[in-house]
Amino acid sequence: MGNRLPSRKPVAEALDQGAEVRKITFDAAEVTDWDSGLLAFLTEVNRLGEKRNIDVRLEDLPNGIHQLLKLAAAVPEKEDTGREEKPSSRLADIGRWAQQAASESRDFFDFVGNTVLSFLRLITGKARFRRVDFFLTLQECGPTALPIITLISVLVGLILAFVGAIQLEMFGAQIYVANLVGLAMAREMGAMMAAIIMAGRTGAAFAAQLGTMQVNEEIDALITLGISPMDFLVLPRIISLTIMMPLLCIYADLMGILGGALVAVFMLDLSPTAYYLQTREAVPLIHFAVGIIKGGVFGVIVAVAGCMRGLECGRSATAVGQATTRAVVTAIVWIIVADAALTFIFNLMGI
C-alpha cells in the first residue's frame, strides 16, 4: 500500500459519460497479488453501483477478496452512535465554556474544602497515613531537588549580576550589583524559581502518581476500604512540599547570591569580602522573610494543583498525560497570580 490507492473517480466519470450501464464485471485473471488498497477500491465501486442501481459482479475476483468484502458488509454501519459533530453556534460555545468554568471552580473549592477537613482530621488524630510514605515524599520534595535548584539559582544570580553590571559600571557603581542581586533573589527570584522548578518536577510527579493510581483503580480500592484518599495520599504530599518549599527557597536565595558574587569577583574585580559586606548591608533579614513566606504559599499551590489534577484524572493513559500538563499549567498560573497579590500586600504593609 506504499503507492496511492486506486481512485473510484475514473469509474464514476466513465459511468457519467457513457450510455446506460447495467453491469460492472472485473477481469481478474492476471491478478497475482493484491492488498487492502484493492479492497477499499472495490468497496467504493460497489457502493457506487448500489447508488446507481448497477449490478456489480464480484464473482470473478479471487476467492479471498470475495470473502473479505462479504465480511466487511456483514454488519451494517452503526447509525445513531451520537458521535456526529453537531454544528455549534458561537453562543452555545460561550455557554458551554461558562458552564465548564463554573463546574471547574466548584471542583476547586470542593478540593480545597476537603483538604481543610483532612487537616482538621489530622489535628484531631483521625487522619492516618503511612509514615514511610511521608518521609519518602519529604525526600522527593527536598534533598533530591537540590541539584537542579542549585544550577538554576546560580545561573539566575549570574544573569541578574551581568545585566546590572553593564549598567552600573557606567557610573562606576559596580559594588551595587550586590544590592541588586541580593534584593532580587531574596524577595522574588529565589521563591519564584524554586516554585516553578518544583511545579515542573514534583507537582507533575504528584499528578502522574495519583493519576496512574486512578487508572489502576488503586484509589477505588482505598475508598472501598474506607480509607480517604485525601488523608492517605494528598495530606502527606501537601505537608511535605509546604515544609520543604521555604527551605528550598532559602537555599535558592543563597545560591543566587553566590552566582552574583562569581560575576562580581571575576568580571568586576570586586573582593569577595566587599561583596559579602555590601550584601549584608543592603539586604536585611526581613527581605528573606518576604521570600520565605512566598515560598510557603507557592508550596501549597504546587502541591494542591498536582494532587487535584491527579485525583480528577480520567481512566486512560492520555488522561494521565493531560492531568500532568494541567497540574503544571495550573500551578504556574497560580504562582504568578499569588506572587503579584503578595507583592502588592507587602508593598501596602511597607515591607
Next chain:
Amino acid sequence: MTRSNASPHIVVENLTMAYGDFVIQRDLSFTINRGDIFIIMGGSGCGKSTLMRHLIGLKAPAKGTIRFGETSIWEVDSDARQEIMRGCGVLYQRGALWSSMTLAENIALPLSEYTDLEPDQIRRVVSLKLALVGLAGFEAFYPSEISGGMQKRAGLARAMALDPEILFFDEPSAGLDPISAHRLDELIRELRDSLGATVVVVTHELASIFAIGDNSVFLDADSKTMIARGDPHRLRDESDDPKVQQFLTRGESGGGI
C-alpha cells in the same frame, strides 16, 4: 447445592444507573441471597462494571435503592456506608494493588487500619492470606515484580484481609490463561464454601459462569435493562430469549447477529 434457608443479602430495587443524562441501565431489580455465587453477565459495554461500582458504594444510583440486609446504602450517611463496605472485599479487574507497597504491606494496610492486632500478629495473618492464594513467600515483592495472574491472586488476598461477608469480583478471569482462570474459579468456590461468604462476580466468561454460578442477572445493552435472571444453567436450557440463548451458547444457537 440446596439452599432451603435462602435469605436475601443484597436487594436491588428499580435501580437506574446513569452518567449525567446518559442512562446505562434502568429498572434493575434482583436479590442476591446469602451464600450465593451471583453472576452479573452481559455483553461488553452493557454496564456490568458500572453496576458493580454501584454495589460497592463508589457511584450513587440515579434512581432506586440498593439494600444490604436492612440498610439502604445510599440513604445513610457516608460513615455508615463505609462501615458496611468494610464488610465487603473487592477484587478489581487488574488487581488494583497499591503499587508503592509490597504485597505484605498491601494486605496489612486494612488490617492495621481496622483491627487492634499487634504488628507481629498482622504479619502472621498476612502470611496466611498469601498462602491461601498460593503466594506464600512473596511478602516482600512489589506488585510490578509479579505476573498479572499473581497480582490478581494477591488482590484477592487483600480483599479477604478483613474476612468479609461479601466478596466482589470484577472480571476475575480476564487476562488469565485457562488454567489460572480455572484455579481462580476453584478458589472462589472454596472460599464461598469455607467462609460462608456471599460472592458477586462480574464476568462474561462462559466457562466461569457455568462452573461457579448459582444465580445471575443478564444485562442487555440494547434495551438497557436486564432481560433474564436466575440460575445460569437453567437459563441456558430453558430461556426463550434469543439474546440470552446466544450469549450462553457462544452464539451457536439462535438467528443472526
